[in-house]
Structure formats: C-alpha cells, structure tokens
Amino acid sequence: MTTNELISEIKKKQSFLCIGLDVDLNKIPKHLLEKDDPIFAFNKAIIDATHHLCVAYKPNTAFYEAYGLKGWKSLKKTIDYINTNYPEIFTIADAKRGDIGNTSSMYAKAFFEDLNFDSITVAPYMGKDSVEPFLAFKNKHTILLALTSNQGAFDFQTLNVKGQDLYKQVLETSTTWENSKNLMYVVGATKAEFLTDIRKIIPHNFLLVPGIGAQGGNLQDVCKYGMNDSVGLLINSSRGIIYASNKEDFAEAAATKAKELQDQMSIILNK
Numbered sequence: 001m002t003t004n005e006l007i008s009e010i011k012k013k014q015s016f017l018c019i020g021l022d023v024d025l026n027k028i029p030k031h032l033l034e035k036d037d038p039i040f041a042f043n044k045a046i047i048d049a050t051h052h053l054c055v056a057y058k059p060n061t062a063f064y065e066a067y068g069l070k071g072w073k074s075l076k077k078t079i080d081y082i083n084t085n086y087p088e089i090f091t092i093a094d095a096k097r098g099d100i101g102n103t104s105s106m107y108a109k110a111f112f113e114d115l116n117f118d119s120i121t122v123a124p125y126m127g128k129d130s131v132e133p134f135l136a137f138k139n140k141h142t143i144l145l146a147l148t149s150n151q152g153a154f155d156f157q158t159l160n161v162k163g164q165d166l167y168k169q170v171l172e173t174s175t176t177w178e179n180s181k182n183l184m185y186v187v188g189a190t191k192a193e194f195l196t197d198i199r200k201i202i203p204h205n206f207l208l209v210p211g212i213g214a215q216g217g218n219l220q221d222v223c224k225y226g227m228n229d230s231v232g233l234l235i236n237s238s239r240g241i242i243y244a245s246n247k248e249d250f251a252e253a254a255a256t257k258a259k260e261l262q263d264q265m266s267i268i269l270n271k
C-alpha cells in the first residue's frame with residue numbers, strides 16, 4: 001500500500017486507529033478454546049466487527065511465535081484474511097527485526113513477500129546496512145523504533161551522544177539512507193511531550209504511536225504535538241480494545257471501544 005492510499009483511507013474512515021492483535025489464549029473468551037484455531041477465530045471476529053473503524057491492524061508476532069508452528073499458522077491465516085477481505089487496511093508486523101544485511105533481507109522477504117504485510121517494525125541498533133534491505137521493497141514500509149513507550153526507553157534512547165539525544169540521531173541519520181521515503185517511526189504515546197522536537201526532524205513521516213489505552217498515553221496530547229498536514233499518525237491500542245470483554249460479546253465490546261477512539265479522532269480531524 002502506498003502512503004497516499006493510507007492517507008485517503010484515513011480521510012474516508014475519519015480514523016487513524018490501528019488495532020493491535022496481541023492474542024493471549026489466557027485472555028480470550030473460554031468458548032473459543034474449543035475451536036480448531038482459537039487465535040484465528042478470535043482475530044476474525046475482532047476484524048469483522050472493527051474493520052470500518054480502523055485503518056490498520058498490528059499483530060505483534062511475539063503473541064504468535066509463543067505458540068510455535070500453530071501460532072505462526074494463525075498469524076498467516078490472520079494476515080491472509082485481512083488482505084483478502086479488507087485489502088484497504090494497512091497491515092503492520094510488529095516483529096522488531098534487524099540484523100546483518102543478508103539476514104535482514106531474509107526477514108524482509110518473510111514479512112513482505114511470504115506473509116505480505118505492508119510494513120514491519122525494525123530496530124535501528126545495527127545501523128544502515130541492517131535497515132536498508134527492508135527499505136528496498138517498493139510500496140512496503142519500514143517502521144523504525146525511535147522513542148519507545150516503555151520506561152526503559154530512557155536507558156539508551158535519550159542518552160546524549162556527541163551533543164544530541166540518541167533517538168534524534170536515529171531520526172536524522174535514517175533520513176539519509178537509501179529509499180528513506182519508505183520509513184515510518186515508532187514513538188510511544190507516553191512520550192507525547194517529545195513529539196514537537198521529533199516533528200522538527202521528521203515533519204512528513206508517519207509515526208506509529210503505541211501506548212494509548214493500557215499504557216495510559218493521551219490521544220489529545222499525541223495529536224496536538226505529533227499530527228502533520230497529512231495526519232501522519234497511526235495510533236495503536238491493543239489490550240484496551242481486544243480485551244474489552246471476555247464473554248460471548250467480546251467482538252461487539254471491542255467495536256464499542258474502537259468506536260470511542262474513532263469518534264475522538266473524527267472530532268480532531270475536523271477541528
């Protein structure tokens with residue numbers, strides 16, 4: 001999917017919501033555990049109930065890898081289901097990959113070609129040659145970790161290195177890489193006050209912003225400091241939406257939570 005197609009979906013749906021599909025078998029409704037593939041059954045119901053309220057889905061691969069081969073099959077069924085039934089939705093593999101060049105190329109093939117995700121999260125720690133293999137794919141997006149939502153973000157990302165915070169160097173340097181137009185960045189919703197500075201370095205790129213809902217980030221603050229002329233934000237909520245209920249009504253309850261966020265987004269977009 002191109003960035004322009006994503007922007008036009010945001011305008012059409014009046015939403016820049018990304019729903020995180022982080023499926024934990026201990027948290028889903030008990031009746032689904034009797035199904036052949038409980039993870040896919042859960043995702044399918046959530047997707048069917050919420051696709052008109054969001055523009056992106058983000059399965060975090062950890063929640064699938066944890067269940068071995070079965071989990072990987074559920075991930076494949078989920079992405080195939082979205083691509084077949086809701087091709088207008090932007091898909092994010094939250095896999096946080098990145099390695100030496102030839103290995104990164106194989107990660108990129110796995111997520112962009114075999115699974116056919118639109119984007120993948122990548123760690124910048126190994127530098128240019130670890131990220132460029134992802135950037136080489138046309139109409140695919142590499143979402144680089146910049147300033148993450150967790151407390152540990154302050155361990156390294158905000159360290160002052162040669163007069164500048166490390167995460168700012170990641171932003172600045174990555175814009176010089178081959179095909180950097182394919183870059184988006186992760187900035188945690190819990191770090192909204194940093195967004196003004198971030199936008200000075202990367203005014204145009206999309207930001208994936210996790211941390212609304214369970215982690216306590218504030219939607220209004222993120223939009224105030226992080227929104228640009230093309231919206232430029234994908235706001236993720238996972239647990240806050242998908243675990244709204246663990247009863248038979250779980251999909252409708254998820255849709256209600258998603259609608260609450262979409263309503264707020266619509267107001268913000270029309271201000």
Ligand SMILES: O=c1ccn([C@@H]2O[C@H](COP(=O)(O)O)[C@@H](O)[C@H]2O)c(=O)[nH]1
Pocket residue numbers: 020022060094147148149150186187188210211212213214215236237238239240
């Ligand atoms: O900085 C980051 C980067 C990634 N995440 C991931 O986003 C979701 C958040 O889930 P919630 O349930 O809405 O808290 C999850 O997959 C994280 O691994 C993040 O939270 N922060």
